Amino acid sequence: MGRKTISSKPDIIFPIIGFLAFLLVVSFMITLIVDIAIDGYEKLIDPSFYTSYPSRFPEKAGILSGWVGTTLVMAGAIFWSLLIGIPAGIYLEEYATKRGIIGKIETIIELNINNLAAVPAIIYGLLALGIFVYRFKLGESILTAGLTLSILMLPVIVVNTREAIRRIPRDIREGAYAVGATKWDTIRDHILPYSLGGILTGLIIAASRAIGETAPLVTIGALTFIAFLPPSPFTSEFPFFSLEKAWEVLMSPFTVLPIQIFNWVSRPQAAFQINAAAAGFVLLVLTVIMNALAYYLRQRVRRKYIW
């Protein structure tokens, strides 16, 4: 009896240490959020902060061009990463045969995607600077920024697409084939609808990472001082949409929220720090919402499809 109490002592102490270590992490995060909220409070409650352009005067400066830029760049990034990511994921799960030369290529694709996920983000910035900006001559534009961030999001989307598809049992496919469906019929009518929740979760997680990404956009030359918005592609006359203007939007210089924050943090005047904190809080709230949404979706998908 006595021996037992001595030997089980570590089992009483260690969980307490472990829980305290976890509490340390939680308090780190709370401190971060509270510190930024307090520092930026003054600007956060000021409506003109959200509707003003950046300015030399900290009290007048706002994040209008920042959030418009972030929205446009993210729209591009989501478009491109889905365009490549979903088909690539479906291919690796549904079509890959792992035989012959094609099989070798498939293995390379798979390894490559794993490797891409771990490449430092700034390297993608250098890739974009060398390829999109200087070799393709796309300039330091919204289009370039969207393409750059889409490369960052791609591995996450491929991995999540594959996981979502892998959860669908073989019987569903066999059932479809049995009634004469082709592979594409099966994918379109069964695989895609059932895996949509999982793919969406991956998309949101990828987007929440990309929205706060700063380094690759600094490298491709995002500007910090943009006192205008891209032109609107919508017109008052028929057909209400101008392709020329839309191209102008894609090619216009841009700034995004994280770049704006970076610029404000680097300034010596303390007043700009308030702006940086306020914009940082806005960005933080966005990422919290996106991650919570992804978490909720993932739980729902798990409960909805129990095969």
Add this chain to the structure above:
Amino acid sequence: MVFSFIAYKKLLDKCVLAVFFTAGFITIFITIGIVYVLLSDALKFFQEVPIERFLTEKEWTPVFATKKFGIWPLVAGTFLIAAIAVLVSVPLGLIIAIYLSEYASVRVKEVAKPIIEFLEAVPTVVYGYFTLLFVTPILQKIVPDLEAFNSLAPGIVLGFMILPYTASMAEDAMKGVPQRIREASYALGATRLRTAISIVLPAAISGVVAGFILGASRAIGETMVVAIAAGMYPNLTLDPREPIQTMTGYIVQVALGDLPYGSIEYLSIFAVGFALFIIAFIFNSIALWLRSRIREVY
């Protein structure tokens, strides 16, 4: 009529296959593009600056009048910060991993995992702000002679940032150890802690270490926190109180200025980027290799 419909379906199937394969194939071009851009511009750099100077000089001053191109101050800065991050993250991560995998209830785990994983989702520029204006001022009260820009504060913050790798991935690896092995250990009279440390941890060690290495790799490649809070001063030092510059920090510094295409400054960021890519690639390959070993144990 029926036959042509089937032929059409078959053709459609082939087309879709081609499209999907192309999408997969494009991902390879991204890597080829990275290697091509980095290599071609880094080679141009080495035509103007011999590689011996890059590897032997002790100073890095490409933007000064007397240019020196020794990569070591940047490498030292990068590894100093990564080392501090690992020193903070590994003990903390290991304790949390053991706690979550061996002790915590399902409910605690369900709350803890998303919180820890959120650490990586926080925009790094926000971490940068927090490091410069909150962590450094507090550390200055504790550590004497700590400068406004230093490697200690960013290192500590990065240590928390990489916990998703050092804690969460390590926990995943330990969770993968079969329950029967634990039961056997308990049956011999070992405590939970004893079992965790001398049975579960060694069994899961390749996965745990893979997490540590991926975390270190993440700290090496991290840009904004160090660009904001570590200074812009290439400094060959191991003193965590002094301002330094990392490889990523240098790339940001040059990119912020107006860089003419093909100038020596423009080319230098590709040389530095290439070195960074190789370091990250080595770390990731080791981690992937270690992770592939997990399944071979049982």
